[in-house]
Amino acid sequence: MSEDAKTQVVRILYTPQAVQNRVIERHLEGASNGEIAAEVGIDRETVPRILAQQELVELRAAHLSRLERMASKALDVYEETLSSKDAHLAAATATKILEGVGVMDGRGLQGAVDDSIQRELMRKTPPPPEFQQGPHGFVRQKSKRQAVKTELRVVADPSLDQQR
Numbered sequence: 001m002s003e004d005a006k007t008q009v010v011r012i013l014y015t016p017q018a019v020q021n022r023v024i025e026r027h028l029e030g031a032s033n034g035e036i037a038a039e040v041g042i043d044r045e046t047v048p049r050i051l052a053q054q055e056l057v058e059l060r061a062a063h064l065s066r067l068e069r070m071a072s073k074a075l076d077v078y079e080e081t082l083s084s085k086d087a088h089l090a091a092a093t094a095t096k097i098l099e100g101v102g103v104m105d106g107r108g109l110q111g112a113v114d115d116s117i118q119r120e121l122m123r124k125t126p127p128p129p130e131f132q133q134g135p136h137g138f139v140r141q142k143s144k145r146q147a148v149k150t151e152l153r154v155v156a157d158p159s160l161d162q163q164r
Contacts, residue, residue: 023050
């Protein structure tokens with residue numbers, strides 16, 4: 001690949017700094033590019049260009065690196081809390097961990113039991129007849145209703161002739 005092909009075209013941003021700051025703020029709050037563009041009043045294509053600025057990319061990388069370094073400390077705190085003599089605190093911590101890794105949802109153990117029962121009921125319930133599989137795949141049965149043929153006729157109103 002030639003040097004010219006490796007060179008990227010960098011567009012200069014003409015967006016005011018206050019607007020750029022608002023875009024970055026809304027992005028960090030979790031808003032989508034479309035939501036940000038509509039709220040701030042800029043084109044949807046401008047949002048990713050603002051978010052791709054070198055300073056912002058470097059800042060995100062620094063934050064991610066810092067979070068990764070803190071992860072082991074956070075895990076130590078969880079581990080220590082799980083071993084706590086306070087059973088309520090240990091149980092709450094264990095629940096949050098299990099929710100975080102997807103073993104439990106916010107409904108607790110009862111939610112997992114309810115989901116299991118629901119899956120079993122769905123497994124045992126046959127599909128409705130219109131969705132049962134036929135020899136050529138899933139085919140909806142033809143309706144037994146017949147099309148009604150309608151005929152329209154134009155009839156002159158005799159009272160209109162008398163008014164003339």
